[in-house]
Amino acid sequence: MKRYFRELSVVAALGAVLLGLAIFAPAFFQPQPLLSLVTREAPTLVVACGMALVIICRQIDISVGSMFSVCSVCAGLLAARGWPLALVLPAAAALGAILGAVNGILVAGLRLPSIVVTLATMVTLRQGLNLVRQGEFVNLPDSVQWFGLSQSAGQWALVVAALALLIALGVAMRHLAIGRFVYAVGTDAEAARLAGIRPQLVTFLVFVFIGVLTGLAAMMNIAQSPQVQPLSGMGLELKVIAAVVVGGVAISGGRGNLWGAFAGLLLLACVAPALTHLHIEAYWEKAIQGAIILLAVVADGVRSRKGGGNT
Amino acid sequence: MSPAPLLQLRRLVKNYGGVRALRGVDFDLHAGEVHALLGENGAGKSTLIKVVTGAHAPNEGTITIAGEPVSGLTPTSARALGIACIYQQPALFPDLTVAENIGLRLETASATRRVDWKARRERAATLLARIGAAISPDAEVRALSMPEQQLVEIACALGAGARIVIMDEPTASLTQKEQHLLFAVVRELSKSGVGVIYISHRLEEIFDLADRVTVLRDGESVGTHPVGAMNEASLIRLMVGREVAQIYPPSESAAGEVVLALRAVGCAASGVRDVTLEVRAGEILGLAGLVGAGRTELARVLFGLTPADAGDIMLNGRSIALRSPQDAVAHGIAYVPEDRRRHGVVLEMPIAHNMTMAIHRRLFIGAWLRFGAERSLALEFIRDLAVKCAGPDAPGGSLSGGNQQKVSLARWLATKPKLLILDEPTQGVDVGAKSEIHKIVRRLAKEGLGVILISSDLPEVIGMSDRIGVMGGGTLRAILPAKSDPHAVMAAALGTTEKGAA
Numbered sequence: 001m002k003r004y005f006r007e008l009s010v011v012a013a014l015g016a017v018l019l020g021l022a023i024f025a026p027a028f029f030q031p032q033p034l035l036s037l038v039t040r041e042a043p044t045l046v047v048a049c050g051m052a053l054v055i056i057c058r059q060i061d062i063s064v065g066s067m068f069s070v071c072s073v074c075a076g077l078l079a080a081r082g083w084p085l086a087l088v089l090p091a092a093a094a095l096g097a098i099l100g101a102v103n104g105i106l107v108a109g110l111r112l113p114s115i116v117v118t119l120a121t122m123v124t125l126r127q128g129l130n131l132v133r134q135g136e137f138v139n140l141p142d143s144v145q146w147f148g149l150s151q152s153a154g155q156w157a158l159v160v161a162a163l164a165l166l167i168a169l170g171v172a173m174r175h176l177a178i179g180r181f182v183y184a185v186g187t188d189a190e191a192a193r194l195a196g197i198r199p200q201l202v203t204f205l206v207f208v209f210i211g212v213l214t215g216l217a218a219m220m221n222i223a224q225s226p227q228v229q230p231l232s233g234m235g236l237e238l239k240v241i242a243a244v245v246v247g248g249v250a251i252s253g254g255r256g257n258l259w260g261a262f263a264g265l266l267l268l269a270c271v272a273p274a275l276t277h278l279h280i281e282a283y284w285e286k287a288i289q290g291a292i293i294l295l296a297v298v299a300d301g302v303r304s305r306k307g308g309g310n311t
Numbered sequence: 312m313s314p315a316p317l318l319q320l321r322r323l324v325k326n327y328g329g330v331r332a333l334r335g336v337d338f339d340l341h342a343g344e345v346h347a348l349l350g351e352n353g354a355g356k357s358t359l360i361k362v363v364t365g366a367h368a369p370n371e372g373t374i375t376i377a378g379e380p381v382s383g384l385t386p387t388s389a390r391a392l393g394i395a396c397i398y399q400q401p402a403l404f405p406d407l408t409v410a411e412n413i414g415l416r417l418e419t420a421s422a423t424r425r426v427d428w429k430a431r432r433e434r435a436a437t438l439l440a441r442i443g444a445a446i447s448p449d450a451e452v453r454a455l456s457m458p459e460q461q462l463v464e465i466a467c468a469l470g471a472g473a474r475i476v477i478m479d480e481p482t483a484s485l486t487q488k489e490q491h492l493l494f495a496v497v498r499e500l501s502k503s504g505v506g507v508i509y510i511s512h513r514l515e516e517i518f519d520l521a522d523r524v525t526v527l528r529d530g531e532s533v534g535t536h537p538v539g540a541m542n543e544a545s546l547i548r549l550m551v552g553r554e555v556a557q558i559y560p561p562s563e564s565a566a567g568e569v570v571l572a573l574r575a576v577g578c579a580a581s582g583v584r585d586v587t588l589e590v591r592a593g594e595i596l597g598l599a600g601l602v603g604a605g606r607t608e609l610a611r612v613l614f615g616l617t618p619a620d621a622g623d624i625m626l627n628g629r630s631i632a633l634r635s636p637q638d639a640v641a642h643g644i645a646y647v648p649e650d651r652r653r654h655g656v657v658l659e660m661p662i663a664h665n666m667t668m669a670i671h672r673r674l675f676i677g678a679w680l681r682f683g684a685e686r687s688l689a690l691e692f693i694r695d696l697a698v699k700c701a702g703p704d705a706p707g708g709s710l711s712g713g714n715q716q717k718v719s720l721a722r723w724l725a726t727k728p729k730l731l732i733l734d735e736p737t738q739g740v741d742v743g744a745k746s747e748i749h750k751i752v753r754r755l756a757k758e759g760l761g762v763i764l765i766s767s768d769l770p771e772v773i774g775m776s777d778r779i780g781v782m783g784g785g786t787l788r789a790i791l792p793a794k795s796d797p798h799a800v801m802a803a804a805l806g807t808t809e810k811g812a813a
Binding site: 187 | 659
């Protein structure tokens with residue numbers, strides 16, 4: 001209970017927001033708009049899972065937005081050429097893995113700081129994409145949208161897929177050795193090394209993994225519209241980092257879990273529709289999200305000072 | 312000598328928690344004198360320096376500088392009083408030039424002040440010339456060798472008007488030639504009236520350089536003597552001269568097969584060279600030596616952290632390569648590192664996770680963690696090693712030092728090793744836990760483990776070991792039998808005899 005206080009407090013905040021909405025704006029809970037909202041956030045959730053792992057490992061990846069755009073456009077082009085979905089999907093994941101591996105080699109292999117490495121790859125990928133595509137949209141064949149299903153079936157498929165991934169990863173972090181390694185490396189890489197774990201390998205794999213997840217998320221995104229926008233990933237990195245931090249993953253590594261990140265994401269995602277339903281001007285959205293992030297960071301700061309970092 | 316000593320310490324006491332690091336030390340330093348400070352590891356030399364430089368406040372006693380009693384010494388006020396300390400590792404800014412480094416130390420800081428580059432360069436040049444150092448003020452510190460950096464530090468000290476210069480093992484990483492250069496500077500300093508406190512483990516340097524020598528033992532001064540009146544044997548007797556008061560569990564095991572055999576093992580990167588030794592099953596091989604003798608470095612070679620680049624390592628008669636900790640673990644070598652607070656136990660992680668950190672391959676059958684197995688394993692070790700804790704879920708940081716050490720030990724016992732390397736297992740551990748750890752180690756040896764015990768605690772290493780390897784300068788200087796005379800161990804560690812009686 002005490003151990004998961006941070007996560008539970010986010011869940012409580014989320015519950016309070018939902019309760020408030022239930023009382024003052026019950027229209028929020030109409031099934032169809034709610035499903036649309038959740039579907040829109042499904043790709044973000046998948047990337048946020050990867051980001052949680054990266055941050056637990058005491059790294060950061062701010063290139064996810066650009067990777068997302070590149071994967072979206074490439075997957076769109078392949079689909080437009082008539083590749084079947086069954087091939088486009090693994091291709092997008094593989095492309096993400098390759099991009100993630102580049103980050104991983106630079107960070108783990110050359111031991112460069114991840115913030116600088118991923119800043120560089122973020123700018124390079126984004127500008128490279130602009131250069132090649134000149135901002136052109138990709139028109140998708142009908143078979144891609146909602147994976148060829150009806151809209152509501154497609155939405156459900158996306159939401160279920162994202163949740164299944166979350167649950168699988170959440171369980172894996174707890175039950176697989178590699179999950180424990182990620183925590184160990186993020187807490188104290190030298191201690192992990194002295195215990196026979198390979199910190200550099202773990203770090204590399206984590207970067208590859210967030211690449212794969214970003215590739216999958218890109219697929220989940222392009223399935224929602226008839227066109228691929230080349231800038232679809234803009235700002236994604238900030239969104240997922242915010243969700244993860246709000247969800248109680250310590251930016252200093254080693255602490256937090258995917259469930260918290262999930263709650264954090266939902267909390268931030270609720271802000272915009274809640275404002276609409278409460279008839280508050282939309283300008284407040286960013287300010288409120290910013291305040292939530294600040295509150296979370298301050299809470300962590302106070303906590304770690306009190307606990308002396310030991311608890 | 313002059314009437315008022317430059318520095319006078321009277322009845323100086325310093326406690327760290329329950330540990331009495333200094334128990335009433337008297338010490339005098341005269342102007343123009345080189346005064347050597349000698350003692351085993353943990354005898355109180357570092358604490359004495361910390362008190363004199365104002366880093367730590369003494370609990371009792373007086374400090375008098377040039378006849379003036381001072382109290383409430385801080386690093387800043389110590390510097391203002393003319394006390395400077397030259398550390399083994401110079402604390403300079405590597406990316407700035409020599410002149411900039413000296414300027415940063417000596418110029419009064421005001422953020423908006425215009426820098427007078429010319430004056431800064433000239434001052435640096437003058438100071439460097441005064442100590443006869445041929446270093447350009449425009450050189451980047453990064454490009455300087457270690458002794459050159461030390462000379463820059465000395466120049467800073469002089470520029471700050473230092474009257475008392477403390478040198479803490481300044482020659483530890485110097486070549487012979489560089490040493491001579493440094494000695495010349497030290498003599499020059501003392502000739503100009505500066506008092507030098509010179510700390511070194513190398514007796515020949517003390518005979519070469521010092522006027523007087525004070526020996527510390529267990530936080531007490533056991534005497535100050537003119538160097539001319541001493542010889543190596545008498546100094547060693549002063550350093551060691553203590554009864555082995557503690558009772559150590561007796562050796563009960565007969566040494567079995569050779570577990571580990573090293574032949575001429577070396578590692579250029581960490582300074583280990585030409586180590587040949589054997590460890591048998593059921594045997595505790597102690598490794599004694601002074602700080603920097605190469606014991607931890609050897610352990611790191613054996614654990615694959617800094618792989619050997621020379622010689623043969625044989626485990627159970629088979630030649631093996633140890634290129635990484637994974638190799639070492641796979642071969643059944645376990646290493647409980649020194650400094651457990653930093654890297655032995657992960658303080659934020661639960662005890663159970665800490666204990667199973669090295670055995671995931673075995674615990675995670677099919678990569679799937681069985682929490683039940685982890686928990687019961689943790690409970691077993693907690694009971695077996697008598698770890699005092701709230702339970703397997705309590706974080707490592709909630710334990711006392713001795714219990715953390717047991718957790719660190721449990722992590723490696725869980726791997727069922729053939730060879731266990733313990734690096735300072737009882738450092739910073741209270742007396743009760745210490746004797747418990749001794750009993751555990753003895754029991755492990757009895758169960759057939761080969762144990763290498765690295766310890767700077769001379770009574771411990773003599774009391775616990777079946778054989779005592781003495782290291783110095785990165786190599787094995789001697790192998791002495793169990794219950795050897797402490798003087799013989801110390802003499803071998805200091806390198807005053809070629810080989811001890813084997």
